Amino acid sequence: MFSENDKLQIQKRGSNLQTVLSQIENFKQGFPFLGIENAASVGEGIIRLNAEDLAKRGNLFDEKVASGTRPLKFVPASGAASRMFKALFEALEACETEDESEVFAKSKAIKQYTEELEKFAFADELKVAITNGGDDVSLKTLLDYLLNKKGLSYGSLPKGMLKFHSYESGARTPFEEHLVEGALYSKDNKGKVKIYFTVSPEHQPLFANLLSEVQSKYEDELDVEFEVSFSQQKPSTDTIAVDLNNEPFREADNTCLFRPAGHGALIENLNDLNADVIFIKNIDNVVPDRLKQPTVDYKKGLAGVLLKYQEKLFRYQKELNEKHHVALDSGFLAEAANFLENTLNTKPAENQYYTEKEELYHYLKEKYNRPLRVCGMVKNEGEPGGGPFWAKNADGTVSLQVVESSQIDPSSVQQQKIVTNATHFNPVDLVCAVKNYKGEKFDLSQFTDPATGFISTKSKDGKELKAQELPGLWNGAMSNWNTLFVEVPIETFNPVKTVNDLLRDQHL
Numbered sequence: 202m203f204s205e206n207d208k209l210q211i212q213k214r215g216s217n218l219q220t221v222l223s224q225i226e227n228f229k230q231g232f233p234f235l236g237i238e239n240a241a242s243v244g245e246g247i248i249r250l251n252a253e254d255l256a257k258r259g260n261l262f263d264e265k266v267a268s269g270t271r272p273l274k275f276v277p278a279s280g281a282a283s284r285m286f287k288a289l290f291e292a293l294e295a296c297e298t299e300d301e302s303e304v305f306a307k308s309k310a311i312k313q314y315t316e317e318l319e320k321f322a323f324a325d326e327l328k329v330a331i332t333n334g335g336d337d338v339s340l341k342t343l344l345d346y347l348l349n350k351k352g353l354s355y356g357s358l359p360k361g362m363l364k365f366h367s368y369e370s371g372a373r374t375p376f377e378e379h380l381v382e383g384a385l386y387s388k389d390n391k392g393k394v395k396i397y398f399t400v401s402p403e404h405q406p407l408f409a410n411l412l413s414e415v416q417s418k419y420e421d422e423l424d425v426e427f428e429v430s431f432s433q434q435k436p437s438t439d440t441i442a443v444d445l446n447n448e449p450f451r452e453a454d455n456t457c458l459f460r461p462a463g464h465g466a467l468i469e470n471l472n473d474l475n476a477d478v479i480f481i482k483n484i485d486n487v488v489p490d491r492l493k494q495p496t497v498d499y500k501k502g503l504a505g506v507l508l509k510y511q512e513k514l515f516r517y518q519k520e521l522n523e524k525h526h527v528a529l530d531s532g533f534l535a536e537a538a539n540f541l542e543n544t545l546n547t548k549p550a551e552n553q554y555y556t557e558k559e560e561l562y563h564y565l566k567e568k569y570n571r572p573l574r575v576c577g578m579v580k581n582e583g584e585p586g587g588g589p590f591w592a593k594n595a596d597g598t599v600s601l602q603v604v605e606s607s608q609i610d611p612s613s614v615q616q617q618k619i620v621t622n623a624t625h626f627n628p629v630d631l632v633c634a635v636k637n638y639k640g641e642k643f644d645l646s647q648f649t650d651p652a653t654g655f656i657s658t659k660s661k662d663g664k665e666l667k668a669q670e671l672p673g674l675w676n677g678a679m680s681n682w683n684t685l686f687v688e689v690p691i692e693t694f695n696p697v698k699t700v701n702d703l704l705r706d707q708h709l
Contacts, residue, residue: 258505
């Protein structure tokens, strides 16, 4: 299947032959569906914080930071904005063969875009570009100058570089909004704000240039010092593509085609970071300053929940790691088993009442020596995406998992009924702790579930191919973490999936 040149190509990418062969086997066998036992809900896997709890947890986080706990913010920002403008690209193409009135009549999105153009944060910049270009203001012009190189090039920029929000001092991009947010809840006791953006290689210079333009301004305004890092998805995490016969897909020069493996590959980037508390939030989920307070309160609240339970987790971790099972009494093991099952939400494969002491000790030691995450969950309001469920793991345990719809058997009436009854969904609002009680970092690659990948059909150069994504960052890539879910308000979830989402009240 693979020539010596192929093996050399694989080696140069930082991967190895066995990994690639495993990927091909995944294409042949497919990935199994994840069995869900029930939807998580408030009181059944989801914690609800009242105002007093929220303030208390936020204060705990502030106290820990004051005494030396080091926070960091991790922002996946490699996504291109092209999908935001799908309707606009289609309309621009239609303008070549149809009258503008016909294009308007067919698309509500285009009608809204043109009628409310003045409300967009990029409106002034677009006007200047059109004026400088000397073109008449037509629908085609308004689309062409927004999307293409003759104007703002928004159709080829990353989301993080688009102007989202208007202020008296000028417009802000999501990249800038994340800087401001970071200063509000991710500042250490020396006034330093560490933010780590994952970006595409071709876009990194754009982000770096914008940072150099605005960094000192925001540092002065917010009285902080930013330490901003950029990284790219590692080529070693790319997965091989195959043809419809599951043979390696060949480029014109006969080399194998490798493709980025989705956001799950970012577990390797996360693994490189050294911090006590890591906030994770998508690049497009930002709001103007006037609406930031709920986000700040709940980010600190989630971090406080994490730190509260981590203290007890560390106590069990220390005892289990430093003492042999003979030295631990049955009362301690029962207490640790209860905390694992009823607080850290990992239910054993079988009743542990009659389990041998040594067997229980090894089970608990394994389950406590894991990273910890707290995931915000929003009440279900019909938004697409994954949700919080009780799911069965490969070792027979049942635990809280963020599960995507593609992971659930669509032909199972019982499984789909559970999905229908779900009360919450995943807004990608995570706080993570990746160290043990000694302050040593876990190797995050050891806590993934390789069986939770995803296969899709694509095409290249007119030929169909099959592509494979690694387990998602907050799905299978964190499958074997200790997990807590906390309800967060819908006000903290304001993603921008289409350009007209910027016309919602939350972005004006």
